[in-house]
Ligand code: HEM
């Protein structure tokens with residue numbers, strides 16, 4: 001009897017499998033072929049279905065109907081595991097996707113840094129990267145006008161080197177305490193549970209230095225046409241040193257090799273209707289189709305002597321270095337050539353920390369960076385646990401420490417090696433980095449609010465009036481649902497940045513108040529009508545689902 005049931009099931013399964021072998025259909029893009037590809041690679045089931053504890057599951061235990069469910073071996077294990085599937089999403093950059101790839105040295109930069117990873121033309125170092133949007137929650141949209149990121153972990157011979165980068169070349173603030181304050185304005189209003197432009201504009205107008213990044217965001221740079229088509233910046237000024245101990249102060253830039261491209265709000269809205277995961281789809285498909293995304297890594301360099309000469313604060317994250325004061329050299333390139341096999345394992349569990357640095361790269365000295373040295377491991381201890389560095393994707397190529405035990409994973413927990421330092425029994429020993437600078441740089445910042453960089457962005461980096469108008473239109477758009485008094489305050493500050501900008505926003509706001517309101521409603525009504533129309537179209541016939549009740553015999 002048992003054998004009969006099994007062979008009937010096998011027959012049915014074989015039939016179904018044959019019916020869905022559609023992997024060669026070019027109509028489907030790689031994201032839609034993923035399961036078929038799995039099937040292609042596995043002509044037979046990959047093995048016997050077991051319980052979590054490894055014992056093979058009898059087919060009669062795959063159903064509970066008409067049985068005593070408390071007798072079922074698997075019901076509790078499967079379900080209780082499901083309710084524990086979620087871990088906290090990242091407090092920022094919750095929505096993302098990533099891939100594996102490599103870094104390759106293309107130029108000799110040994111005169112600037114002794115870091116092994118950057119030395120030896122042709123040397124390749126494996127890496128993992130996670131692309132994300134800053135504010136959206138898990139399950140949000142890729143297509144909003146907001147900061148995007150790429151965070152990288154390079155598995156170098158001298159330890160993990162992480163670069164956490166944003167897609168704009170400046171940052172919002174240089175006061176670490178502003179992290180929490182700013183984030184609350186960007187996240188949901190505690191009562192309405194909605195993103196709230198009033199709380200945002202209130203905060204920005206009280207702290208106008210934030211408007212520099214806001215101007216960049218409301219420009220064409222604020223909405224790239226996919227993760228592959230944006231430049232990315234670790235932003236801080238890193239101190240690096242060569243094998244003789246000579247020090248340099250550098251900003252790294254990753255420049256996309258396929259060129260920048262951006263979306264209009266209307267294009268983004270249209271794509272969003274198709275799928276809010278557009279950036280994720282684009283990245284997966286590109287890699288699957290072997291259009292490997294890549295970026296050239298270069299660094300802008302100031303010497304110690306340059307630092308004394310420049311007439312601006314090069315360590316201020318909220319402004320660019322002045323043109324003509326630094327030189328730029330290329331180091332290498334990063335290439336992503338492998339989609340991850342399992343997103344939770346390699347991307348959700350990924351713990352990236354800007355403080356993961358290697359000999360030859362001493363790191364930045366500004367207060368924001370110093371605070372980040374503490375906050376990232378803290379976030380990851382909470383999100384992933386105190387041994388997050390032992391999770392496979394986070395583990396360095398080599399590590400020998402005196403840390404032991406704790407919530408798993410513990411790997412081999414350093415077996416029976418001595419667990420205290422110093423010791424006389426040949427536990428791990430520190431090394432001496434002869435070249436490491438002994439003098440520490442102390443960076444002090446000014447508290448004054450300087451709107452000059454904002455003016456320069458608007459007038460110099462943005463180089464057409466049409467582009468300036470788009471910025472003004474986007475700013476006005478974000479001000480539409482804000483109380484009048486606050487609109488006035490915003491326009492006042494935008495006018496201080498640039499008279500023309502203030503005027504353009506004021507006019508755009510006027511227009512959107514009067515005429516556009518009606519047009520906007522009509523547009524929305526039309527969209528809704530279209531959606532209604534679409535929903536009337538015949539749906540695919542629901543696939544007939546067959547249930548097999550094997551019961552107990
Ligand atoms: C005071 C300043 C900052 C604080 C306190 C802060 C804090 C955080 C925290 C807590 C996370 C979540 C980490 C996790 O759960 O794994 C995060 C993620 C991230 N931050 Fe920051 N951040 C700051 C500034 C910056 C700056 C200046 C950059 C870029 C240069 C940056 C880039 C990123 C990126 C790319 C991620 C996502 C990492 C990932 O994909 O896992 N952050 N930040």
Ligand SMILES: *[C@@H]1O[C@H](CO)[C@@H](O)[C@H](O)[C@H]1NC(C)=O
Nearest residue numbers: 021022023024025026039040
């Ligand atoms: C699918 O296409 C590839 C390449 O064209 C071919 O080698 C393979 O045999 C095809 N598979 C099936 C099941 O038709």
Ligand SMILES: *[C@@H]1O[C@H](CO)[C@@H](O)[C@H](O)[C@H]1NC(C)=O
Nearest residue numbers: 219220221260261262263264
């Ligand atoms: C954004 O895209 C438009 C349309 O392709 C283009 O005209 C414009 O120059 C782009 N802006 C930037 C900053 O690349």
